[in-house]
């Protein structure tokens with residue numbers, strides 16, 4: 316390699332030398348794009364040559380990078396936001412915007428902002444009609460996310476953020492927002508339909524919540540949204556805890572003791588766990604039965620301290636009496652077994668088996684009868700599903716189902732880098 320001393324000179328040593336380009340961060344602008352070009356364009360003899368793509372001169376290193384496909388065009392990022400807006404919640408869109416801001420080289424961030432502000436602010440619009448206030452709320456949220464990624468929102472041409480710390484009375488906006496969520500009457504009315512067991516459990520839990528509210532804890536040094544959430548919560552519900560390793564629950568116990576400054580279990584908070592140990596247990600890679608059992612909450616020092624409320628009536632399968640009786644027999648291990656591990660499934664829920672292919676087709680036809688005619692019905696498609704224990708079977712079933720859908724298959728490469736397979740008209 317030659318050396319540069321006001322002009323290029325041959326190296327004096329004849330040994331082969333391999334140089335290395337210095338690193339450049341995307342935020343360094345032209346230097347970053349120049350580095351990109353130097354790493355990919357062979358044989359360029361000048362800066363202008365680097366800026367020439369397929370014989371066409373570009374006005375900047377960045378533009379040359381764009382034409383060479385080395386960086387994403389602003390339009391792809393715009394497409395990415397537009398596409399995400401069709402299925403993502405506004406909070407997820409704001410996070411995406413912040414991620415684009417930090418990790419992609421957007422030249423027209425303001426244009427991206429103007430175009431997608433409406434979709435990024437939909438949730439705020441429910442409780443606020445003032446556009447300027449809504450804009451500030453979105454800006455604040457994005458500012459916070461950028462801060463957590465080590466970037467400052469100022470100086471990029473976004474609207475000015477008014478000087479507030481984003482909280483009322485020192486409260487985090489997430490906490491305020493949570494508190495503002497209303498409960499539908501439909502859900503409140505469910506109380507009146509609880510069965511006796513459920514009602515007893517509900518009253519028991521609410522008694523504890525009321526008692527806990529009258530306790531006062533001395534807290535030393537509380538900070539962070541998560542901590543505030545936990546500190547203010549009257550009741551914490553953790554469903555399907557049977558699938559979790561007991562260490563996870565013990566971590567919550569210690570954290571709450573720490574946050575509440577109280578040595579009682581879970582810092583004195585009322586925590587309700589939902590579980591059913593006859594369902595899925597924690598995953599212990601290549602674990603034996605004993606190791607899996609050892610991982611459950613049953614083996615925790617907390618288990619003895621937990622008050623158990625049993626719900627024994629199967630309300631889901633009320634109409635199917637035989638099923639609501641059969642299922643607990645399996646769970647409790649009282650159903651007759653074949654060998655150690657097998658049980659006989661009633662004929663009514665089994666499809667005839669002759670060979671894999673035929674059985675699979677029969678299964679699809681049983682679960683999705685008249686698929687062709689109903690494929691466009693949301694109600695039909697969303698009320699049935701085939702579950703399988705193995706990914707291979709899922710893939711196989713998926714292929715078979717897709718081939719049965721009417722119209723042509725289109726495969727679209729998502730700008731969010733997922734492969735989306737859609738059935739478009």
Ligand SMILES: Nc1ncnc2c1ncn2[C@@H]1O[C@H](COP(=O)(O)OP(=O)(O)OP(=O)(O)O)[C@@H](O)[C@H]1O
Nearest residue numbers: 508509510513554555589590591626629630631632
């Ligand atoms: N008291 C009730 N009256 C009528 N329907 C009920 C009642 N309780 C529950 N159900 C219905 O039973 C079904 C199961 O309820 P839910 O999901 O709350 O149970 P679960 O124990 O959490 O079930 P899983 O743990 O399997 O998810 C729901 O469709 C629910 O509407």
